[in-house]
Amino acid sequence: MTEQVTRATFDEVMAPNYAPAAMIPVRGEGSRIWDQEGKEYIDFAGGIAVTALGHSHPTLVKTMRDQADKLWHLSNVLTNEPALRLAKKLTEKTFADRVFLANSGGEANEAAFKLARRYAFDHFGPEKNEIISFYQSFHGRTLFTVSVGGQPKYTEGFAPVPGGIKHCEYNNIESLKEIISDKTCAVVMEPIQGEGGIIPADPEFAKQVRALCDEHKALLVFDEVQSGVGRTGTLYAYEQTGVTPDILTTAKSLGNGFPVAAMLATEEVAKSLAVGTHGSTYGGNPMAAAIAEAVIDIVDTPEVLEGVKKRHQLFVDELNAINEKYHAFKEIRGMGMLMGAEVADEFAGHAKDFLTHAADEGLFVLVAGPNVVRFAPSLIIPEADIKQGFERFERAVAKTVAALRK
Ligand SMILES: Cc1ncc(COP(=O)(O)O)c(C=O)c1O
Numbered sequence: 001m002t003e004q005v006t007r008a009t010f011d012e013v014m015a016p017n018y019a020p021a022a023m024i025p026v027r028g029e030g031s032r033i034w035d036q037e038g039k040e041y042i043d044f045a046g047g048i049a050v051t052a053l054g055h056s057h058p059t060l061v062k063t064m065r066d067q068a069d070k071l072w073h074l075s076n077v078l079t080n081e082p083a084l085r086l087a088k089k090l091t092e093k094t095f096a097d098r099v100f101l102a103n104s105g106g107e108a109n110e111a112a113f114k115l116a117r118r119y120a121f122d123h124f125g126p127e128k129n130e131i132i133s134f135y136q137s138f139h140g141r142t143l144f145t146v147s148v149g150g151q152p153k154y155t156e157g158f159a160p161v162p163g164g165i166k167h168c169e170y171n172n173i174e175s176l177k178e179i180i181s182d183k184t185c186a187v188v189m190e191p192i193q194g195e196g197g198i199i200p201a202d203p204e205f206a207k208q209v210r211a212l213c214d215e216h217k218a219l220l221v222f223d224e225v226q227s228g229v230g231r232t233g234t235l236y237a238y239e240q241t242g243v244t245p246d247i248l249t250t251a252k253s254l255g256n257g258f259p260v261a262a263m264l265a266t267e268e269v270a271k272s273l274a275v276g277t278h279g280s281t282y283g284g285n286p287m288a289a290a291i292a293e294a295v296i297d298i299v300d301t302p303e304v305l306e307g308v309k310k311r312h313q314l315f316v317d318e319l320n321a322i323n324e325k326y327h328a329f330k331e332i333r334g335m336g337m338l339m340g341a342e343v344a345d346e347f348a349g350h351a352k353d354f355l356t357h358a359a360d361e362g363l364f365v366l367v368a369g370p371n372v373v374r375f376a377p378s379l380i381i382p383e384a385d386i387k388q389g390f391e392r393f394e395r396a397v398a399k400t401v402a403a404l405r406k
Pocket of ligand 1: 103104105106107109138139140141190194195223224225226227251252
């Protein structure tokens with residue numbers, strides 16, 4: 001018999017590292033979700049930029065069922081057809097020649113950072129080991145990835161942390177110039193900072209980062225865990241920066257909620273990930289790979305990618321219309337289906353209040369730090385759901401503003 005569980009059960013048995021909302025969703029379809037009480041929500045959060053094709057997408061459900069009937073797991077002692085097909089697809093559609101499959105964004109980044117160190121070690125010796133990343137960046141929660149990430153709150157209390165990591169200012173090339181050197185093995189950047197507040201890289205900045213990497217024989221790593229798989233309107237955001245990285249990591253939307261990630265690299269760089277240097281029991285699992293392959297097939301079509309750009313405009317128009325009435329936000333920014341509304345100065349630190357009121361109204365949104373309300377919905381969210389979602393968001397904004405202005 002299935003045991004009855006409630007939100008209170010979370011506080012009894014789960015590690016206390018999350019503070020989930022009071023309701024428990026039990027079912028989703030497209031961009032709608034229902035909780036235990038039957039209350040319906042419109043999903044502008046997409047599981048934090050994950051459910052790119054919405055909930056229970058029929059093709060993905062069928063793909064998963066078909067694969068479940070065939071083969072679940074082998075380990076990397078053997079390879080499998082879905083993993084090979086997925087890797088082939090990713091190399092055909094990107095700059096990359098080689099793929100390492102993993103299970104989460106953090107794990108893909110861990111592989112990328114290890115590969116960058118190993119490549120430098122192989123070609124230039126052990127002294128070239130410094131990794132540079134940017135303040136406010138986010139690359140995962142393993143000890144190495146939180147250390148590379150540019151948010152000190154995530155390493156607090158976890159020392160000693162890995163060394164050989166430096167940080168500088170995003171979108172400020174002078175700041176990078178001050179610390180990059182021939183000891184740098186890699187510069188790591190998100191083409192659009194997600195957790196850091198939805199901040200797109202200035203294309204000129206990205207080009208100069210590439211040039212500095214070349215000058216110092218450092219690899220350029222793009223963390224596209226959040227921005228990848230069509231979210232910005234191209235399969236990967238790097239295509240819009242005019243800059244090609246040496247290594248790219250992708251996760252989140254890649255499995256539409258099924259855990260899967262990949263690290264992509266050029267032939268030359270990937271050589272350093274020789275037999276025995278790295279691995280993962282589940283990485284390249286046939287279930288995950290089959291689903292990711294189906295996701296890529298659906299997303300990488302003009303229909304979906306053009307649709308992302310069209311929907312972006314709809315979101316921006318709706319947000320601007322609401323903002324004209326309530327003056328709640330000082331900037332609306334982002335790319336494709338990854339957008340942020342930075343709260344006006346009078347509401348600084350209160351982005352979460354908008355999220356809470358939105359949930360009360362039957363709408364899931366996200367925050368990105370204390371000042372930015374974030375939207376990362378399905379890439380194929382129906383127009384009617386966008387319209388209705390913004391009716392709910394307007395009520396939430398009205399309530400939040402009224403409460404905070406009291
Ligand atoms: C840019 C970026 N990199 C890495 C990660 C970590 O991914 P995961 O939580 O799957 O380990 C995230 C998650 O938010 C992310 O946004």
